Amino acid sequence: MIPETRTFAGAHRPDRMYTHNADGVGIAVYEWGKESDPVLFLVHGGSDFAGTFDVFAPLLVAGGYRVVSWDHRGHGDSEHAALYGWDADIRDALSVMSSITQKAAPVVAHSKGGAVMMQLADSCPYRISKMVNIDGMPSKRRMPDVPDHDQSRLLADSIGEWLNFRHEAADSFRKPGTLEDLARRRGKMNPRLSIEWLEYLVTVGAQQDENGWRWKLDPTMRFGGFGPWRPEWASLRMAALTMPFLGLLGTIDEPMGWGAKPRDVKPWIPTGGRLEVLEDIGHFIHIEEPVLVSNMILEFLS
């Protein structure tokens, strides 16, 4: 079977792709640019994959960087693990970074990747020289119109559904479809991105077999959920960062975003840090405006 392909203007697959063993979990690593150039780590968000940087990463390479990214465990071409967790993602990140350099290097991270890397930057400030967070600055969200007893019921339902799902997790699989089907499905989560881009992403982040295309994302992973983690903890860690910091925030809410508003984020920007608010842009700032955002980042890093 010859797989369907798509191209997208400005998109380049990485120059090097390999698997890194992170404590027994195979992590797919991608590099754009010359190996002799200074390293810049680029980190994707939840339910995403490094291939979403196929336009953005080459723009950073043009600024003189060796851009290194990886698929988080269970995402893209990385191994589907038995367990997933915040600490495990941080540890995988450290493992990949340590395999590239022991020196502090700049990090550009999007969405959940931004929150994860802020925790890494807080605990290991000697590993990150400069931090750019692209709409990964969660703040405390409230549901003021939902009475307490209804919130408890929603939580009970959510926990029950999650537990039920765990019983079936071993047999779960991603629903197949045509390339166009998958692009349309993803479009519900990324309503501001073009269908041409989404179809290109399918050819990178999904695989084709005799039944059609399926996203590579581990089917045992679920969007959302519950747990003890509090979004405002990310704010506390952000305020503690000591390296130069640039935060980018779009103003348009999207399903995959955190819903953070500038007024929620500004008080927690670390001392000496900077928050740039981009009007009329959604959660995927670097995909909507790759040239603008890469120029802002390259200027900040310089």
Added chain:
Amino acid sequence: MSITRLQHNKVSLALHKVREGEGRALLLLHGLGDSAVNMASLPLKWNGPVWALDFTGHGESTVPAGGGYSSEILMADADIALRHVGEATVVGRGLGAYIAFLIAGARPTLVRGAVLLDGPGLAGGSIHATSNTEITSAGTRTGQTPDPWALIELSRDARPPSYTTTFARLAVSGSGIADPIAVACKVAPPWVEAIRAEPGVMVDITLQDALDIYAAI
């Protein structure tokens, strides 16, 4: 003890039948780094069948690669055991006490009382945001039980009071039992202190007294 294998995603859980009995089951949950074997020797009287579970990465259960543990995953371990044994009273030590408490809130109609005992991993991690120390290797014990990643990650998992009190309220509102939680531990880390003040939580009670109350339900 006989072992029943239960599948939880990629992990094979070991559920031990400690002894036969007539009536409602008793499910025993061990502490951090411990196993069902030590729980089986817990002195208690119970007429129904008694089961003891090895959590993921512990005892006779299998070890996943690369860690990623959370108390919620262990709660799902307990839920898978409950589906096998049916309606049960749950006794937990240390980390197992926390898991017994969580599953009492998550499955209030299945759990007929949860008894919380002292043991390893009772405290858990901070109730606030913390900076975690860089740990990049589990050392040479990788692949054996107890999984070193379980010891590292589950000894510092966050248990904020606002989270735990929610589970206490879910247990009370969903179980139809007046006091579905029995705190029989001597040590009271912040999460235990928070739930001690909640309605439906018995305090200053012994394991056997709590079991006698739950057996009568």
